[in-house]
Amino acid sequence: MSDFSDPNELHTDTLAIRWAQLRTDQMSHSEPLFLTSSFVYDSAAQAAARFSGEEPGNVYSRFTNPTVAAFEQRLAAMEGAEKGVALASGMAAISSTFFALLTPGDHIVSSRSVFGTTNVVFDRYLKKFQVETTMVDLADLEQWRAAIRPETKVLFLETPSNPLSEVGDIPALAKLAHDNGAILIVDNCFCTPALQKPLALGADLVIHSATKYLDGQGRCLGGAVVGPAKLVDEVHGFVRSAGPSMSPFNAWVFLKGLETLGIRMEAHSRNTLVLAEWLEQQPGIVRVHYAGLKSHPQHELAARQQSGFGAVLAIEVEDSDGNRDRQAAWRFIDGTRLISITANLGDTKSTITHPGSTTHGRVAEEDKQRAGITENLIRIAVGLEDLADLKADLSLGLKTLGF
């Protein structure tokens, strides 16, 4: 960008629209899409200089691509990070970070309430390379403290958590990590930089599944890691060799998604709070889990470190005979007509799912209990449809409970 060289001069919503603007000699106003796998050189000598790294510039889109670089720079600016690297998916971002930064014998302490597939990476793949993970309750600082070993290198969490909207204390966990020679990594997928900036709260790296709110319309898979150059360069080194690079086409979609992120997250949060408060009043709803509610045990902490509460809520249902079981939850879900039955989130379209038999279906019964994934629990990721239509649709679900 020509007139601004310091992202601190601009606010997040402006960075989302204006930062890392790519302009070719065609002077297009919208970002150009460099849909190319490779780049050409003026001479053999220049090719050699580019390959050796002596001369900066693009070589091959697995290494760098201008559209992908624009997305990386814009997201990094929005998160207040020095640098960013984009990857093929959120899981590519998570697994590449661990493979790049850890060595056999290292140890991770992670919140139990992380994305299901993240658990698979810990249990099946990192373990294979002698990296062990200890799981703790997100909100219990004492458990985090007790789990730390001399070889602990990473503390990892998502906040707020999926699906119960529990909140992790980022400043406290950052201090705990740093006092013990470890780093704190936060998966900021649910809040995005529009609502929460983990680096400013003390975290060392932020991870994203761009697939969710950064796209915002359920089109493309992508991921990103942002933070200090020293750490991000390690991850980028892994990506360019191991290969989980972001497609330039997807980067272009995410650049467009970022432009509307602020207003979308505000509208998502507003819709969700209204629905959460309304659901709390309905017969058949035993409990609503949403950090935006005053009744949420960590409402204060969430209000301190987030500027909005996000768009994922969970409800526990009970039918008019007092049953709090899977049948009641499934009937409620099947009773809705508008809301999509799918486990995805971060879309303009509202979605509804039964975590116990889908996203957490493979979790052992004991771990489900401990994580609060009860049989009568339903997760709703609230979209941007009209609130009256969403209420009417959820009323159809309530009717199946006998109310």
Ligand SMILES: *Cc1c(COP(=O)(O)O)cnc(C)c1O
């Ligand atoms: C979806 C999700 C991921 C994984 O992202 P993909 O893009 O599906 O690989 C990671 N973390 C959280 C919190 C998610 O919701």
